Amino acid sequence: MRFFLLLCVSALYLFANAHIFLYHRFGDERYPSTSVSESELRKQFGYLKDNGYEVVPLERIVAKINAGEHVPEHWVALTIDDGYKSFSQNGLEVFKEFGYPFTMFVYVEAAEKKYPDFMDWDELKALTQSGGTLEFHSYSHSHTAKFDEQKLKEDFEKGLKLFKKHLDITPKYFSYPYGEFNENVKNIALSFGFDAIFNQNSGAVDAKSNIYDLDRSALVGVSDIKKLLEQKTLQAEWLAPISFPTNGILNKVSAKITTNATKAKLYVTDMGWRDVTINGGVIDEEINYKLTNERTRVILKIGNQISTKMLAKE
Numbered sequence: 001m002r003f004f005l006l007l008c009v010s011a012l013y014l015f016a017n018a019h020i021f022l023y024h025r026f027g028d029e030r031y032p033s034t035s036v037s038e039s040e041l042r043k044q045f046g047y048l049k050d051n052g053y054e055v056v057p058l059e060r061i062v063a064k065i066n067a068g069e070h071v072p073e074h075w076v077a078l079t080i081d082d083g084y085k086s087f088s089q090n091g092l093e094v095f096k097e098f099g100y101p102f103t104m105f106v107y108v109e110a111a112e113k114k115y116p117d118f119m120d121w122d123e124l125k126a127l128t129q130s131g132g133t134l135e136f137h138s139y140s141h142s143h144t145a146k147f148d149e150q151k152l153k154e155d156f157e158k159g160l161k162l163f164k165k166h167l168d169i170t171p172k173y174f175s176y177p178y179g180e181f182n183e184n185v186k187n188i189a190l191s192f193g194f195d196a197i198f199n200q201n202s203g204a205v206d207a208k209s210n211i212y213d214l215d216r217s218a219l220v221g222v223s224d225i226k227k228l229l230e231q232k233t234l235q236a237e238w239l240a241p242i243s244f245p246t247n248g249i250l251n252k253v254s255a256k257i258t259t260n261a262t263k264a265k266l267y268v269t270d271m272g273w274r275d276v277t278i279n280g281g282v283i284d285e286e287i288n289y290k291l292t293n294e295r296t297r298v299i300l301k302i303g304n305q306i307s308t309k310m311l312a313k314e
């Protein structure tokens with residue numbers, strides 16, 4: 001009995017996955033693909049509340065992963081990218097009503113130049129009085145995989161300087177603009193000393209997640225939050241592709257997976273899903289597909305376990 005209990009407990013630890021969600025705009029009908037309506041937001045929060053999920057500050061999840069500790073299965077963190085005014089107009093009240101903390105990743109140039117759709121520095125700062133934490137989302141919000149090293153560094157330096165000047169905060173976290181990155185972008189971001197970096201790939205996080213490539217599932221339009229909460233991490237070591245192919249042709253997908261399964265589902269943006277075979281924990285699938293999207297995701301799924309490799313055109 002004791003052994004059985006031990007097995008159950010370790011299985012629980014092994015499969016403990018928390019979820020980080022990502023919002024952009026709120027109640028902004030002009031942008032249905034990046035906005036969530038107030039009623040939909042209320043529905044999502046109601047679902048979390050009624051089903052025993054605890055919305056925690058992002059740093060609690062990061063601390064668990066950093067310590068290599070099991071992340072409680074019922075933990076959820078809410079993040080918002082860009083800093084749109086529509087959040088303070090249509091979203092914030094709902095967050096306050098439920099008492100949910102949130103992390104806002106700031107697009108610095110938009111705040112600095114007071115772009116019409118965005119919150120200015122004072123409005124951003126005010127969020128810290130309402131359960132908000134402010135973090136960094138680049139200066140220029142560009143397709144940074146196309147930047148050379150110098151241009152990238154300048155973007156970080158400029159953005160971080162303004163962030164510190166106006167908010168008097170040194171951000172700990174960074175989220176990739178458009179969720180796009182390559183090794184170069186990741187390494188330069190790391191050189192600026194962030195404690196954690198977030199992507200825009202649907203999934204979950206657990207004790208083994210890469211702290212510099214943490215999955216966030218987007219909640220835009222009408223989302224099936226129940227299904228997103230069922231997603232688990234898939235431990236996959238991606239062997240190919242490593243980056244966006246220079247000739248634009250995805251030759252093959254190869255990965256090592258910790259699994260006993262013999263079949264997986266493989267997705268490539270625009271190409272869609274196909275079944276693939278796993279041989280002794282290895283997937284080696286010929287593809288030969290001309291990539292048409294500058295931001296392509298290659299996804300492997302076994303049941304509800306998911307791993308994504310994101311390819312950004314350089």
Ligand SMILES: [Zn+2]
Nearest residue numbers: 081082177178
């Ligand atoms: Zn963004």
